[in-house]
Structure formats: structure tokens, C-alpha cells
Amino acid sequence: MPSAPTKLYADDVSLLVVLLDTNPFFWSTSSLPFSKFLSHVLSFLNSILLLNQINQIVVIATGCNSCDYIYDSSLSTNPGIENGKLPALCSELLKKLEDFVTRDEQLNKQHSLPPTTTSSSLLSGSLSMALCYIQRVFRSGPLRPHPRILCVQGSSDGPEQYVAIMNSIFSAQRSMVPIDSCYIGSNNSAFLQQASYITGGVYQKPQQLDGLFQYLSTVFATDLHSRAFLQLPKSVGVDFRASCFCHKKTIDMGYICSVCLSIFCKHHKKCSTCGSVFGQAQSDVASASNLKRKTPET
Amino acid sequence: MASGHVIKRAKYKTSPKGAGTPGVLKMTENKIMFKPNDPTSASKIDVEFRSIKGYKNTKEGSNNPPLLNLSLEQGGSYIFEFENFLDLQVCREFVGNALTKSGDAAKAKSGDTAKAKSGEAVATSDRSTVTYPDEQLISSAEMELRIKLLRENSELQNLHKKFVLGNILTESEFWATRKKLLDGDSGTKSKQRVGFKSSMILDIKPMTDGRTNKVTFNLTPEIKYQIFALKPAVHRAFLNHVPNKMTEKDFWTKYFRAEYLHSTKNAVAAAAEAAEDEELAIFLKDDDILANAARQKIRRVDPTLDMEADQGDDYMHLPDHGIFRDGSKEITDSQHEQFKRTFLQDLNRQGEVVLEGRTIDVELEDPRTVAEALAQSRQESDENAKQERLDRISRMTEMEDLQAPHDHPLAPLCIKDPRDYFDSQLLKISDDTRAGSEQLRCSLSSEEAYGSLRGSISEIKAMGLSDPVVRPEVAVMVLNGLTQNISSTKFQLGKNAQESILNSLPNTTKEELLHHWISIQELLRHFWSSYPITTSYLYAKVSRVKDAMSKIYPQLEEIKESVPSDLRQQVFLLVRPMHQALDAAFQHYEADLQKRSAKSGEKPNGYV
Numbered sequence: 044m045p046s047a048p049t050k051l052y053a054d055d056v057s058l059l060v061v062l063l064d065t066n067p068f069f070w071s072t073s074s075l076p077f078s079k080f081l082s083h084v085l086s087f088l089n090s091i092l093l094l095n096q097i098n099q100i101v102v103i104a105t106g107c108n109s110c111d112y113i114y115d116s117s118l119s120t121n122p123g124i125e126n127g128k129l130p131a132l133c134s135e136l137l138k139k140l141e142d143f144v145t146r147d148e149q150l151n152k153q154h155s156l157p158p159t160t161t162s163s164s165l166l167s168g169s170l171s172m173a174l175c176y177i178q179r180v181f182r183s184g185p186l187r188p189h190p191r192i193l194c195v196q197g198s199s200d201g202p203e204q205y206v207a208i209m210n211s212i213f214s215a216q217r218s219m220v221p222i223d224s225c226y227i228g229s230n231n232s233a234f235l236q237q238a239s240y241i242t243g244g245v246y247q248k249p250q251q252l253d254g255l256f257q258y259l260s261t262v263f264a265t266d267l268h269s270r271a272f273l274q275l276p277k278s279v280g281v282d283f284r285a286s287c288f289c290h291k292k293t294i295d296m297g298y299i300c301s302v303c304l305s306i307f308c309k310h311h312k313k314c315s316t317c318g319s320v321f322g323q324a325q326s327d328v329a330s331a332s333n334l335k336r337k338t339p340e341t
Numbered sequence: 342m343a344s345g346h347v348i349k350r351a352k353y354k355t356s357p358k359g360a361g362t363p364g365v366l367k368m369t370e371n372k373i374m375f376k377p378n379d380p381t382s383a384s385k386i387d388v389e390f391r392s393i394k395g396y397k398n399t400k401e402g403s404n405n406p407p408l409l410n411l412s413l414e415q416g417g418s419y420i421f422e423f424e425n426f427l428d429l430q431v432c433r434e435f436v437g438n439a440l441t442k443s444g445d446a447a448k449a450k451s452g453d454t455a456k457a458k459s460g461e462a463v464a465t466s467d468r469s470t471v472t473y474p475d476e477q478l479i480s481s482a483e484m485e486l487r488i489k490l491l492r493e494n495s496e497l498q499n500l501h502k503k504f505v506l507g508n509i510l511t512e513s514e515f516w517a518t519r520k521k522l523l524d525g526d527s528g529t530k531s532k533q534r535v536g537f538k539s540s541m542i543l544d545i546k547p548m549t550d551g552r553t554n555k556v557t558f559n560l561t562p563e564i565k566y567q568i569f570a571l572k573p574a575v576h577r578a579f580l581n582h583v584p585n586k587m588t589e590k591d592f593w594t595k596y597f598r599a600e601y602l603h604s605t606k607n608a609v610a611a612a613a614e615a616a617e618d619e620e621l622a623i624f625l626k627d628d629d630i631l632a633n634a635a636r637q638k639i640r641r642v643d644p645t646l647d648m649e650a651d652q653g654d655d656y657m658h659l660p661d662h663g664i665f666r667d668g669s670k671e672i673t674d675s676q677h678e679q680f681k682r683t684f685l686q687d688l689n690r691q692g693e694v695v696l697e698g699r700t701i702d703v704e705l706e707d708p709r710t711v712a713e714a715l716a717q718s719r720q721e722s723d724e725n726a727k728q729e730r731l732d733r734i735s736r737m738t739e740m741e742d743l744q745a746p747h748d749h750p751l752a753p754l755c756i757k758d759p760r761d762y763f764d765s766q767l768l769k770i771s772d773d774t775r776a777g778s779e780q781l782r783c784s785l786s787s788e789e790a791y792g793s794l795r796g797s798i799s800e801i802k803a804m805g806l807s808d809p810v811v812r813p814e815v816a817v818m819v820l821n822g823l824t825q826n827i828s829s830t831k832f833q834l835g836k837n838a839q840e841s842i843l844n845s846l847p848n849t850t851k852e853e854l855l856h857h858w859i860s861i862q863e864l865l866r867h868f869w870s871s872y873p874i875t876t877s878y879l880y881a882k883v884s885r886v887k888d889a890m891s892k893i894y895p896q897l898e899e900i901k902e903s904v905p906s907d908l909r910q911q912v913f914l915l916v917r918p919m920h921q922a923l924d925a926a927f928q929h930y931e932a933d934l935q936k937r938s939a940k941s942g943e944k945p946n947g948y949v
Contacts, residue, residue, distance in 0.1 A: 067790035070797070077797035079807065086810040129805055141798050148791040254819040256810045261823055276823055 054268035058180060058188035059091055060101045060173040061195060065144060066164040068107070069198035075227065075252040083255040084195060085133045090260055092116060092132070098266075099188060101176055102136060104143045105169040105196070108150035112172065113139040163201030166194065166234065170211040170222070177220055189267045191244065194224040195259075200234045202293050205286035212238045221245075223263050227252060233282035233293065240281045247276055288316065346370070347435045352422040353377065353384050354408075361422055368435055373411070375421070386419060390439045395481065398433050409433060441484045490522060499856070500863055509889040510867060514882065518866055560593060565708045568596075569715050570694045571687075573634070579712050589708060637726070846912065850904055854915055857893060857900075861919055864890050868926050874933070887930050890923055 063084065070077040088100055102114035114136040129137070170192070177190040192215065215222055221244035224235035231248060239246035249258040262275055287294050287308035298307045303317040313320050346369040352361030353375050362384045364377035373393070375386035394414045399405040407429035412418040423429045491498045497519075504510040569576040575596060583592050811819075843851050868886045871879045897916050904912045 065794065067787070067794040071790045071793050077794055078801040078804070081797070081801050082807045083810060085801075086806055129802070133806065134802070137798055137802050141795060144791060144794055144798065148787070151787050151791070249819070250822060251815055251819050254811050254815040257816045257819040258823070261820065 054189070055266045056095055056097050056099075056188055057091065057266045058099045058101070058177065058190040060103065060176060060190065060192045061088065062103050062105050062166070062169045062173060062192065063113075063140075063195055064164050064197045065104045065106050065140070065147070066198040067144070067148075069164070069228070073197060073227070075255070079253070080227075080255065081137070083259065085130075085136070086256050087259040087264070088114075088136075089130060089132060091264060094264065095266075101173070103169045103172050104140060105164040105166055106143065106147040107164055108147050109143075110165050110168040110172055111139075111143050111146075112176075113143055163204070164196070164198045165204070166196065166201070167204040167207035167211055170194075170208065170215070170238075174211060174214055174218070174220065177218065181218070190220050191267060192220060192222045193263050194222060194235055194238070195227070196224060196232060196235060197227045199228055199230065200232050200293075202286040202291040205234075205291060206288065208234050208238070212241050215242045221267065223247075225249065225255075225259065225263065227255070231282060233284060236278060236281045237283065240278065245275050246278045246281075347432055349428045349432055350424055351375070351409075351428070351432075353386065354420040354422055355384075356420070361420075366421055366432070368432065368439070370439060373419075373436075375419075388413075388419075390436075393436075393440060395440070396433070396436050398429055409436070411436065437481050440481050487516060490519075496859060500859060503860065504863065504889070507889075509864075509885050510882075514867060518863075518870070562708065562711070565593075566711050566715075569708075569712055571690055576712060576715060579708070580716060583709065843915075846904065846908055850900060850908075850912065853900055854912070857897060857919065861890070861893060861922060864893075865922060865926055868930075872929070872933070874937075883930065887927070890926060894920070894923055 061084070070080075073080075088102070091098055091100055098116075100114065100116040101112060104111055104113045114132070116132070119132065119135060173192045177192075180188060180190065212222065215238070220242065222235075222238040222242045223244040224232070224239050224246045226232045226235050226246070226248045236246050238244070245262055247258060247262050249255055251258075265273060284293050284295050285297070285306050286292060287297055288305045289307050289309070289311070292308055294306070294308045298310055299305070300307070300314040300317065300319060300321075302319040303314060305314055305316040307314075311321065346367060348365060348367045350363075351366040352363050353366075354361035362377045362379070362382050364375055364379075364382075364384075367374045367376070371390050373386065373388050373390065375384070377384055392414050394412050396412065397410040399408045407423040407426045409421045409423065409429055409432055410418050411421075421432075423432065491501055501515060505512055505515050569579065579592060583589050587595075843854070846854070864886050868883060868890070871883045871886070874880050874883060897919055901909065901912055901916055
């Protein structure tokens with residue numbers, strides 16, 4: 044770990060926080076096996092570290108029941124020493140990952156209420172952890188890095204996390220941290236699209252999953268300064284639809300509290316967030332005009 | 342009114358003043374005939390409405406006899422005098438209708454000779470089955486307005502040509518959706534109220550003929566009104582003395598005598614005259630009225646204003662600042678002070694009256710009625726002022742910090758403990774929406790899933806990273822996929838606010854597209870406004886509009902195919918909403934048709 048008396052300002056240094064989706068339910072249905080996926084991602088992480096000596100990588104696993112840091116290059120004790128077939132980075136990361144999966148499974152058993160749990164991962168949790176880490180680096184440490192978050196996500200959005208994810212997105216936006224997203228699931232992820240759109244990151248949905256490494260290294264490897272000179276893929280459209288606060292359904296038309304802007308899928312007498320009492324909708328016509336349609340931008 | 346002809350007794354005149362030839366006026370749908378009672382008279386008329394350009398008539402209530410003046414297109418005019426205004430009214434309406442109709446026909450003719458009188462043709466062919474709302478009820482003024490609008494707006498003209506002359510919409514249908522245009526335009530023409538003249542009438546210059554001592558003042562009703570408004574003393578005197586004590590003429594003579602004395606700046610003479618003639622005196626002293634007015638004005642002043650502090654600035658009693666009207670010579674004569682009117686006072690009064698505007702709305706012919714109306718309006722405004730004053734005092738004198746806060750219709754924002762909210766939400770979700778949101782439900786149990794995940798991890802531990810990570814051919818594909826978009830226009834579109842897709846298209850295509858858009862909008866407006874179909878007339882209209890729309894459909898396809906391939910995508914994007922809008926209309930039409938035929942099989946003619 045390089046130590047410097049004052050914070051180092053270098054425009055091509057990256058602090059990359061990678062959020063890895065470790066949702067077992069997604070990976071058991073994915074066309075890309077988890078081992079292949081890991082192989083692509085690990086190679087990518089290695090190449091990031093090779094790009095600049097003081098680049099830093101933090102990997103956070105996004106599970107179904109918990110999230111955890113599984114790798115931090117600044118804490119890595121034996122950089123560069125090969126351990127048989129794998130670089131030290133990989134063996135360390137894989138060991139932590141294995142522990143994490145075991146712990147996550149136990150958690151799953153503990154509150155396994157229904158036999159089939161939700162298929163979405165706790166993206167809001169891992170995003171929050173990433174932001175917390177970045178805040179800590181901002182306030183301490185020798186480096187003044189250019190942090191960014193990369194979500195490598197496969198499982199579909201969990202609408203119940205809508206508010207939490209949006210809050211994370213907005214705090215990332217406030218602290219000028221772009222959220223890049225590489226979505227390898229079947230449909231587009233509205234959350235990640237919005238996250239990248241709002242924070243000025245890149246959203247990419249690879250078509251060729253077996254070329255994942257190529258996508259990662261082409262699109263997401265460059266530091267923020269160099270991005271200004273590149274023509275990175277721009278998103279064609281962003282799904283701006285919101286989830287209602289009452290049932291967590293993704294809706295394209297709904298009611299909005301005029302006081303606190305909470306979103307509801309049907310008319311309520313009282314706002315559940317701020318407690319404002321709404322007047323009765325006078326007629327169908329009047330209530331229809333209160334509905335706001337939000338359509339994906341094309 | 343809808344009857345085909347009108348026969349009235351009338352006098353035919355060549356000029357409004359002439360005696361005229363008595364006879365019978367007969368008007369049919371397209372002709373005007375006049376037969377004099379004296380068969381030998383030469384003033385026989387037989388003309389078609391087509392050759393008549395317009396008409397004028399005298400107003401009821403004016404002093405003129407009921408006259409109708411028909412002006413001819415070639416110049417000249419026919420004037421008819423009727424026996425009474427009722428007759429005139431009937432004939433006027435008839436002429437108005439006949440003129441608009443012939444105007445329509447003429448227009449149709451000029452537009453397309455093959456379809457001459459198309460408006461009529463449509464009407465007659467459909468009239469056998471359906472009843473039209475009466476189309477003849479438009480005044481010639483409105484007709485003119487329509488023609489003017491068409492002339493000014495070429496887009497409107499195109500639409501009109503296409504739909505009205507193409508028998509898709511009738512004239513009245515076309516304009517029915519543009520009522521606002523017609524109203525808005527006519528609204529700008531009138532409505533402006535004439536205000537109070539702002540020129541000072543105080544200086545009505547007397548005319549002297551130079552030889553005698555006679556002085557002549559010219560008075561008009563307007564001037565009388567102005568005098569009443571400006572000089573409350575004169576106004577009051579008029580009300581008191583006319584016509585009981587003196588005639589109106591005497592009154593005005595006296596007034597101007599006083600005024601003349603004043604204008605000669607002979608205060609002494611004025612005082613002498615006033616002493617002799619008490620009636621004259623009233624014109625010269627209006628102190629009490631002025632004082633009254635001043636008191637009222639003081640009451641209207643903001644109650645928080647410290648008047649005493651301003652007393653030093655009293656302009657009322659100071660010599661006027663050298664303005665010509667009041668001679669500063671007069672100041673010396675303090676005993677005649679009452680006869681002095683300061684110019685500044687006059688000026689202020691004038692300003693006040695002008696700003697007040699015209700408060701009465703009566704004919705100015707009779708000064709007596711004017712005077713009374715003015716008195717009344719003053720009284721009303723006094724009452725209003727009183728109430729207003731009270732309100733004002735209560736508003737102005739309130740001390741802000743002593744008042745209860747105005748109750749705003751707002752509720753304070755209070756976010757309850759957010760944990761309550763999120764916790765309760767979490768529970769709710771876990772039961773009700775899981776089934777809906779789950780797209781990716783896997784067949785494996787959680788143990789199996791976790792097991793396979795761990796398996797993959799140990800697999801990669803054992804095998805190491807795959808080598809090569811990416812096969813070269815895949816990498817090339819990915820790179821190509823990522824970079825081809827960079828040059829594609831798809832990503833440039835809509836990014837530049839100044840650039841519109843339309844501008845990148847060839848001009849003809851652009852115009853065609855815009856034109857189709859306007860046509861479709863017009864047709865759709867008519868189409869949807871016809872639903873629900875309640876009359877057979879609407880039914881016929883809808884089918885006409887629908888046919889027209891289905892003609893546009895293939896034209897859009899043609900445009901799509903005619904553009905070069907690199908622009909096709911953009912044109913497609915532009916045309917798609919048009920197609921969608923049309924499709925929606927067609928779908929609704931079909932659905933409605935089916936419902937209709939299912940509901941009323943025995944009534945195939947479309948009656949509901």
C-alpha cells in the first residue's frame with residue numbers, strides 16, 4: 044500500500060467498486076455458468092490493477108439475503124505472489140466468496156419462510172455498502188481517488204427495493220460517483236438503467252455473454268478522466284417507470300402525493316409516508332387527470 | 342323564414358331622400374323582383390341575388406324610415422322603403438341568407454367548375470335521407486369573416502379546399518370546430534369602450550364677431566356632459582333649477598356668462614355680478630361642494646398616513662405656481678377669494694374625471710337625463726366608497742404582529758418515523774406481491790442452487806481461469822458490436838435541440854408529411870367528435886370522414902417507400918403515430934358498426 048503524506052491527485056487513478064451478483068437462483072438458470080462468469084470478471088479485475096499501480100478495487104458480493112465485502116486490493120497482503128494456478132487476487136477473492144455463499148445460505152435457511160424466495164438480489168444493500176466505502180475513502184486515506192461503482196448484475200429488479208435503490212442512486216449522484224452497470228440478465232433492468240442515467244455512468248447489456256471480458260475491458264476499464272475522450276455506448280432508452288410505495292408494483296401511471304411526492308398505484312385517503320389527507324377524487328374524469336403516465340424514453 | 346319567398350309592400354327609391362315608387366317587392370331564393378303599383382312606371386326590377394354584393398339597412402329607433410339598401414356588384418344600388426321595421430327585418434334576413442348561399446355557390450364554382458355548387462349538391466343528395474342542421478343561418482358578416490380567415494391562412498385554405506370542396510365535410514362542419522377563430526376575430530373588432538375625453542373643456546373659446554359685443558359659445562351634448570362631470574356645482578345647479586326655475590337655454594347662457602367673466606380675469610366684476618344675480622353666483626362659488634369632495638378625499642387617504650406632517654405641503658391654498666389660467670393678480674384681492682378657482686384644482690378634477698371614465702351609459706341628447714344619470718352614478722360610487730373605506734381602514738390599521746396568522750390552506754409536512762413505514766411495507770411485500778414480480782423462478786430448491794454456486798466456485802479454484810479468457814472471434818464480434826453504434830445516426834438523433842428530423846428530410850417529403858398530419862388531425866377531430874352517433878346525420882358524417890381517412894392511409898405508405906433508405910427509419914418513426922391514430926379510429930368505427938348491427942338488426946339504416 045503506497046503511503047503519501049498528502050492526498051495524491053492523479054487523473055487516471057481509479058477506485059473501482061464492483062458489485063457481483065451472487066444470487067444462486069439466477070446463476071442456476073443463466074446460460075453463462077457462474078464459473079465462466081467468474082473467470083471473465085477475475086481477468087477484468089486483474090487488468091484493472093495492471094492499468095495503474097495505485098488503482099484500487101473493492102468487490103462486494105450481492106447475495107439474496109446479505110451483502111459483504113469480499114475483496115479489497117488495498118488490504119491485500121501478498122500482491123503478485125502466484126499460488127499455483129491462480130493469481131493471489133483470485134484465490135483470496137474466491138475463498139472469501141465461498142465463505143460468503145455459505146453464510147448467505149445459512150441466512151436463507153434461517154428465514155426461509157416460503158420454499159421459493161425472491162429471485163432478486165439485495166442490490167440496494169450492496170450499493171449502500173459501496174457508497175459507504177467510498178465516503179470513507181473520501182474522508183480518510185492518502186488518495187483522492189476517482190471512485191466509480193460497477194454493478195455486474197444478472198437477477199431481475201426487486202421492486203420492493205425501489206425506494207432504497209433510488210435513495211442510493213441519488214446519494215451517488217450527490218457525491219459524483221458514477222454507477223456503471225453491466226446487466227447480463229434476460230431483460231433490461233430499469234433500476235440499473237436509471238442508476239447509470241442519473242449518475243452519468245454507462246449501462247451496458249452484453250449481447251454475447253461469452254465475450255463478457257471484452258465488454259468489461261472495452262467499456263468499463265477506462266478511468267473517469269479518459270472517458271471524456273472515448274465514445275462509450277450510450278443507452279438508447281431508459282425505463283423511467285417507478286414502483287408504487289403501497290404494493291411495490293412497477294407502474295407506468297399512478298397517483299402522486301402532492302405534499303411529499305410519494306407514488307401510489309391507486310387512490311388512497313391518506314398518504315402513508317407523510318400522513319397528508321387527500322380529498323376525494325371528484326369523478327373518474329378528475330382522477331384520471333391526476334394519473335401521470337411515465338413511458339420509457341425512446 | 343325557411344319559406345322560399347317573401348312578398349312585401351315597399352317603395353323603390355333611387356336615393357334615400359327621394360319620394361320613391363310604391364309597389365310590391367318579391368324575393369325568391371335566387372331572385373329579387375319589384376313591381377310598381379303603376380304598371381306604366383319604368384322602375385321595374387328583376388335581378389338575381391348573384392349580382393348583389395351586400396346590403397345595408399336603417400336601424401330601428403333612429404329617425405330614418407325603414408330603408409333597405411342593396412348594393413350591386415357592378416356598382417349602384419337599389420333602395421327600398423318598407424312600411425314598418427318588421428317588414429324590413431324579415432326582408433333583411435331573407436336577403437342575408439340568400440346572399441350567403443349564392444356566395445357559397447359562387448365560391449364553389451370558382452374552386453372547381455366541374456363540381457359547381459358542390460356545397461349545394463352534397464346537401465341535396467343527402468337531404469333525402471338525413472336532416473342537416475340548418476346551414477343557412479350564417480350572417481353575411483360571418484361569411485366575410487370566414488373568407489377573410491381563409492385568405493389569410495393558406496393552411497386553412499388548403500384544408501378547406503380539400504375537405505369542404507371535396508365533399509368530405511360541409512361548410513358548417515368545417516367551421517364548427519373553428520368557432521374560436523371566428524369569435525376571437527370578431528371580438529377584437531368592437532368592445533372598446535369610449536372613454537372620457539381627456540382634453541380640457543374648460544377653455545371653450547368664445548367666438549366674437551368683432552362688431553358687436555355679442556359672444557357666442559358653441560355647445561354640444563358631449564360638452565354638456567363633460568361640464569356636468571367636471572363641475573359638480575354646475576351639475577347641482579342644473580338639477581335644481583332646470584326646468585323649474587329657468588329654461589335650459591337660460592341656464593347655459595348664465596353659465597357661460599359666469600364663465601366669461603371668469604375668463605376675463607375680472608374678479609371684481611364677477612363679484613359684482615354675483616351680488617346681483619344669485620343664480621349666477623352659484624356658478625362662481627362651488628366651495629361647499631369642493632370642500633365636501635376634499636373631505637371625502639381625505640377620508641380615502643391611507644389611515645396610517647400622518648396628514649399633519651403634510652400640511653405644510655398644502656397645495657389647495659397656496660398661490661398657483663404661475664400657471665397661466667389663474668391670474669396671480671387676483672391674489673391681492675383677498676375678499677374675492679371665493680371666486681378664484683385655481684387652475685390646479687381644475688386640472689386635478691379633470692384628471693379624476695378622465696380616469697373614472699364614462700360612468701353613465703345613456704344617450705347624450707337630453708341634458709336632463711344625463712344630469713340625473715350622472716347624479717345617480719355618483720351616489721352609487723359614494724356608497725361603494727364608504728364600504729371600501731371601512732374595509733381599508735380595518736386592513737391598514739391592523740398591526741401585523743398583533744394579528745392572528747392568516748390561516749393558509751396548507752397542512753404542515755410531517756414525515757412520520759420512517760422506520761414505521763418501511764417496516765410495515767416490508768411485511769406487506771413479503772406476502773402480497775411476490776408472485777407478481779417473480780419472473781425468474783427457478784425449479785431448484787435453495788440448497789441445490791447454493792450447492793451449484795459453490796460447485797462453480799470450487800470448479801474455478803481447481804481449473805484456474807479459462808485460457809484464453811475470450812476467444813478472438815468472439816472478441817472481434819463484441820468490438821464490432823460496440824463500435825458500430827458510434828457512427829450510427831440512431832444515437833445522434835434527438836441529442837441536438839436545434840436539429841429536427843423533419844429538416845433532414847427532402848423539402849417535398851417534409852411538406853407532404855406536415856400536410857398529412859394537418860389533414861389527419863382535422864379528420865380525426867371530426868371523427869371523434871361525432872361519437873356517440875345519435876343521429877343519422879352523424880352516421881353519414883362519420884362514414885364520409887372514415888372514407889377520407891382510408892384514402893390517406895396508402896398515401897402515407899407511398900411516402901414511406903419513396904424516401905431514400907437512410908431516411909426511411911426516421912420517416913417511419915414520423916408516419917407510425919399517424920397510422921396508429923388512424924388505426925384507432927378505424928377500429929372504433931368497426932367496433933361501433935358491429936355493436937350497432939347487433940343491437941338493431943331490424944334498423945339497417947343506422948338509426949339508433
